[in-house]
Structures are given as structure tokens and as C-alpha cells.
Amino acid sequence: xxxxxxxxxxxxxxxxxxxxxxxxxxxxxxxxxxxxxxxxxxxxxxxxxxxxxxxxxxxxxxxxxxxxxxxxxxxxxxxxx
Amino acid sequence: xxxxxxxxxxxxxxxxxxxxxxxxxxxxxxxxxxxxxxxxxxxxxxxxxxxxxxxxxxxxxxxxxxxxxxxxxxxxxxxxxxxxxxxxxxxxxxxxxxxxxxxxxxxxxxxxxxxxxxxxxxxxxxxxxxxxxxxxxxxxxxxxxxxxxxxxxxxxxxxx
Numbered sequence: 706x707x708x709x710x711x712x713x714x715x716x717x718x719x720x721x722x723x724x725x726x727x728x729x730x731x732x733x734x735x736x737x738x739x740x741x742x743x744x745x746x747x748x749x750x751x752x753x754x755x756x757x758x759x760x761x762x763x764x765x766x767x768x769x770x771x772x773x774x775x776x777x778x779x780x781x782x783x784x785x786x
Numbered sequence: 787x788x789x790x791x792x793x794x795x796x797x798x799x800x801x802x803x804x805x806x807x808x809x810x811x812x813x814x815x816x817x818x819x820x821x822x823x824x825x826x827x828x829x830x831x832x833x834x835x836x837x838x839x840x841x842x843x844x845x846x847x848x849x850x851x852x853x854x855x856x857x858x859x860x861x862x863x864x865x866x867x868x869x870x871x872x873x874x875x876x877x878x879x880x881x882x883x884x885x886x887x888x889x890x891x892x893x894x895x896x897x898x899x900x901x902x903x904x905x906x907x908x909x910x911x912x913x914x915x916x917x918x919x920x921x922x923x924x925x926x927x928x929x930x931x932x933x934x935x936x937x938x939x940x941x942x943x944x945x946x
Binding site: 711713714715717718755756757759762763764778780781782783784785786 | 823839840841842844845846848870881882902905906907908909910911912913914923924925926927928929930931932
């Protein structure tokens with residue numbers, strides 16, 4: 706199945722793109738999408754302990770299941786204000 | 787048309803516009819407080835040239851709305867508005883404006899302070915600082931709206 710991955714701020718810079726379409730075997734969790742991404746882009750792994758994740762524009766958890774067509778976002782620590 | 791109560795926008799922020807949308811001038815409100823965050827020239831010893839703000843917009847808007855709801859739960863008499871700017875901002879420009887209105891001042895002050903603390907905790911917006919000699923992404927809190935400890939910290943600061 707295909708999921709859209711969104712990356713922001715320094716994660717986006719490290720990946721060289723803010724939006725990627727990834728093919729992952731079903732069934733999959735957000736964590737599996739992340740693992741497949743880190744396999745191709747090891748530099749991203751620095752963020753594993755500090756990032757937040759979102760599924761279809763709501764905060765989520767690494768253990769959440771993803772479906773075909775979902776949008777998964779990986780968010781570095783925030784710095785708004 | 788009145789300004790929306792929450793917004794994430796590349797447009798210049800208007801404190802007058804947001805105040806007009808928040809405060810009820812027909813009598814019930816006795817206090818209006820506001821907070822305006824500006825782009826500051828010095829940060830951690832660096833001379834800032836400008837900031838670029840990036841947002842995950844749909845989730846940032848939901849985050850701001852969540853804060854409005856939390857304020858309503860904490861201080862039922864308060865009406866709140868909050869706008870965050872994104873894109874490239876020059877020194878001295880407003881990055882965020884918060885307006886709180888209520889019958890009495892204590893709640894309005896607290897709501898304003900609570901809101902800026904929560905924005906820094908849970909809203910997916912990032913500052914890309916461009917300074918003399920380089921640039922850096924600023925990283926603050928790991929965003930987790932369900933983190934009760936963080937929420938209570940914001941509440942304690944707001945009521946200090």
C-alpha cells in the first residue's frame with residue numbers, strides 16, 4: 706500500500722523533501738513507515754526520541770495502524786510563538 | 787467580517803482586528819489582555835537577520851483550537867483569540883498575537899499567559915533562524931497534547 710509521508714523543519718531538510726510517497730507492505734504501523742524511511746535515510750534516526758507523529762492531520766502514536774492512502778507526518782520538537 | 791478566532795497565516799497580524807473579534811464591547815467584558823510575540827534581534831548570542839516560520843497547517847490550526855477549548859475549560863468566562871504568522875518575518879514583526887477578554891482581569895491575564903505557554907508546547911510550528919553567519923532550526927518541546935504534566939506546568943505559570 707501507499708502512504709504519504711510529511712516531514713517538517715530540520716527533518717525535511719535532512720530528507721531533502723517535505724512530502725514523499727512510500728510503498729509499505731500491509732498491514733503496517735506508523736513505526737514501520739518510520740523504519741522504512743530511516744533505512745533509506747539514516748540521518749533521520751536522530752529524531753526518533755524527540756519527534757511527534759501525526760496520522761491524517763491528528764496527533765498519533767508510533768503503534769497506530771496505517772491504511773492505504775493515509776498521510777503520516779513526522780514532527781521535530783516544536784518552536785512556535 | 788470579523789476575524790476568525792484562530793488562524794495560521796502568512797498575512798501581517800492585526801491586533802485591532804483580533805481584539806474586535808474577541809472583546810464584547812456591549813457590556814459583559816471588563817478586561818481585555820493581549821500578548822504580542824515579536825521577532826527579536828538577539829538569540830543565544832546570535833545576531834538574528836530574519837526568521838522563517840513553517841507550520842503543519844491543518845494540525846497547527848487544530849492545536850490552536852484545542853488551546854481555545856482548554857482555556858474555555860479552565861476559565862469559562864474568557865473568550866480567546868490567537869493568530870500565528872508563518873513565512874518570512876523581519877525583525878520587530880509580530881509572529882503571534884493572543885487576545886483574551888473576560889468580565890474580570892485575573893482570568894484574562896491567566897488565559898493569555900496559558901495560551902503562549904501551550905503554543906510553545908503543542909502547536910506544530912517551527913522557527914528557522916537566519917543569523918549573521920548561518921541558519922538553524924530551533925527546537926523546543928516534543929509536542930504531545932496528552933502530556934498532562936506539560937499542561938499543568940502551563941497552568942501553574944499562568945496562575946502564578
